[in-house]
Amino acid sequence: MGFSDADLQAIWLTLRLASLVTLLLLLIGTPIAWWLARTRSRWKGPVGAVVALPLVLPPTVLGFYLLVAMGPNGPVGQFTQWLGIGLLPFTFWGLVVASVFYSMPFVVQPIQNAIEALGERPLEVAATLRAGPWDRFFTVVLPLARPGFLTAAILGFAHTVGEFGVVLMIGGNIPGATRVVSVQIFDYVEAMEYGEAHWLAASMVIFSFLVLLALYTLNPNQRKF
Amino acid sequence: MPTNQQAQVSAAIETDQIHARFRVDYPDFSLDVDLDLPGQGVTALFGHSGSGKTTLLRLIAGLMRVPNGHLSVNGRIWQDSETFLPTHQRPLGYVFQEASLFPHLNARRNLEYGMKRTANAMDPAALRDVIDLLGIAHLLDRRPHQLSGGERQRVAIARALAVQPALLLMDEPLAALDLKRKYEILPYLERLHDALEIPVLYVSHSPDEVARLADTVVLMEQGRALAVGPIAEVFSRTDLPLAQDQDASALIECTIAGHDDRDALTRVAFAGGCLWLGRLERPVGATVRARIHARDVSLALVEPASSTILNILPARIQELREIEQAQVLIRLAVGDDPATSLLARITRHSCVRLGLQVGQPVFAQVKTVALMD
Structure with a gap:
């Protein structure tokens, strides 16, 4: 026995989804984390809470609202239709959008912590040495907060790989488009095909263990979740 | 032009x-x-x-x-x-x-x-x-x-x-x-x-x-x-x-005027006078900054004839100011034109006993001179 073609397809889809989501999250999450770490605005609390919501909400709740928003009558759905790309639910891109929301706190919070720990001083020093804002970010913040960014990327990736509820709500179960590994396992169990389920489930356990091992080895002193 | x-x-x-x-x-x-x-x-x-x-x-x-x-x-x-x-x-x-x-x-x-x-x-x-x-x-x-x-x-x-x-x-x-x-x-x-x-x-x-x-x-x-x-x-x-302040002091810019090898002393000159210091390994003409604490300066009305104090400078009282703890802060001018300021901190008791007044000529006895560079 081993992985079936359907399994391989699900694994490939999952990796593609998680990589894309991680990349998008680093791009979107970094400015949010930067703002949260440094602002004195009264909006810091509310924005931080919204970013953290997926940590406590049942995935079905998040999935439900995303489904409504991206549906034909929802604001996102109307926008995507106006753009001429149709509706996002039950497509790969729908999963991407949903996963970005769902995994956001796992990316924002480590980066925010790292930037807060860095403090104002290294940036001030760099400014007195003629470094402009972008220069300061790439030559001071990025190298000094690297462990935070690494943690964020690994957690964002792993958390996207592990999602299930949101995928079911938004994506359903379409082979090659939305049937990720966790859904595939669910299908096997529903069909009482425990042998096949074992292969994928055990792979997920090993994968998750290796990810966490990498995290703890690379960042021995960093705060973990 | x-x-x-x-x-x-x-x-x-x-x-x-x-x-x-x-x-x-x-x-x-x-x-x-x-x-x-x-x-x-x-x-x-x-x-x-x-x-x-x-x-x-x-x-x-x-x-x-x-x-x-x-x-x-x-x-x-x-x-x-x-x-x-x-x-x-x-x-x-x-x-x-x-x-x-x-x-x-x-x-x-x-x-x-x-x-x-x-x-x-x-x-x-x-x-x-x-x-x-x-x-x-x-x-x-x-x-x-x-x-x-x-x-x-x-x-x-x-x-x-x-x-x-x-x-x-x-x-x-x-x-x-x-x-x-x-x-x-x-x-x-x-x-x-x-x-x-x-x-x-x-x-x-x-x-x-x-x-x-x-x-x-x-x-x-x-x-x-x-x-x-x-x-x-x-x-x-x-x-x-x-x-x-307790640590109040006057600062004097000096130039090295000469060395006395026999007594291991160095003479430094400033606007209005000169001071003797322990031998300094600096060439004549080099500049040094001397610091004299107000608490290290005492006053006499006549030039002390026999004193162990090396530096006794003729001065005039420029200003008298009573400060806390029954003490008086005195600003002295050493030399005429240009003059150098010196601070002395004495007890009010001494000030009254000697009848010190602004404009009065006195002799400032400098116990210690610290060099700043």
Whole structure:
């Protein structure tokens, strides 16, 4: 026995989804984390809470609202239709959008912590040495907060790989488009095909263990979740 | 053409100045200064913590921004109603209070960080001079965590100088160091003082550091500049808290006038007189700064004929001021024109007994003279 073609397809889809989501999250999450770490605005609390919501909400709740928003009558759905790309639910891109929301706190919070720990001083020093804002970010913040960014990327990736509820709500179960590994396992169990389920489930356990091992080895002193 | 020359000279004077005007109004802190500072030499921003000196330095660096500020440095506007140069566009060097080296770069790369970003950075020869002056050549390949606090601060000073700033700002660069490290780094700062041609603003709360390093003093208190002037003048003003302090002292710029090898003494001359000191290994003509504490000066009405005290200077009483603990602070003028100020702190009892008055000639007996460089 081993992985079936359907399994391989699900694994490939999952990796593609998680990589894309991680990349998008680093791009979107970094400015949010930067703002949260440094602002004195009264909006810091509310924005931080919204970013953290997926940590406590049942995935079905998040999935439900995303489904409504991206549906034909929802604001996102109307926008995507106006753009001429149709509706996002039950497509790969729908999963991407949903996963970005769902995994956001796992990316924002480590980066925010790292930037807060860095403090104002290294940036001030760099400014007195003629470094402009972008220069300061790439030559001071990025190298000094690297462990935070690494943690964020690994957690964002792993958390996207592990999602299930949101995928079911938004994506359903379409082979090659939305049937990720966790859904595939669910299908096997529903069909009482425990042998096949074992292969994928055990792979997920090993994968998750290796990810966490990498995290703890690379960042021995960093705060973990 | 003399008129043309005069015009050039006065234009040069105007551009050779720092003008800073800032007003900050926070509920728990306010700052209100309007200062004209010399465009050369070391100017100390001196005062207790909370007096606003670091805030003023940060405003000058552009690390803080307040509306309606005005700042020009040697003829260039850094801030006014239309302009605000961000910090990274100001040609300054900044030395922070605590070690501020980038931990991910070794000492050499820390030095190069600013140089790479500056068009007119130091050439290699000049950089080598600074590295030698600060004694950091053997440290360049080390990471900041492998350096002592004093070594880190020396690298940080070299890093600030390597960009050839038009203005060097130093925020209590010695405050985070213990006494031993402080005395390890002070000589380097004194050498810098002699070698640097750019203006330096030096924040400090230590009278000792200021006495050693500064040419001009801005005395800060509660966000105001109480006094601005040449250091010897500000230190000997009896109306300021500085002179009323236990550690009050007068500063005297001296030149070495001669050596007495038989008695191992050195004679130094100042405007209005001279002093004998223990033998100094300095050539005749070299300048030294002498510090005489007010508590080390006693007064006599007639010249003491037999005394173990080496330095007895004829002086005139300029000012008498009663201060706390039944003591009297006296400012003396030594010599006529030019005269040098000296402070004496005596008991009110003695003052009354001798009937001391302004204008009276006296003899000042100086017990100890400390040399500052």
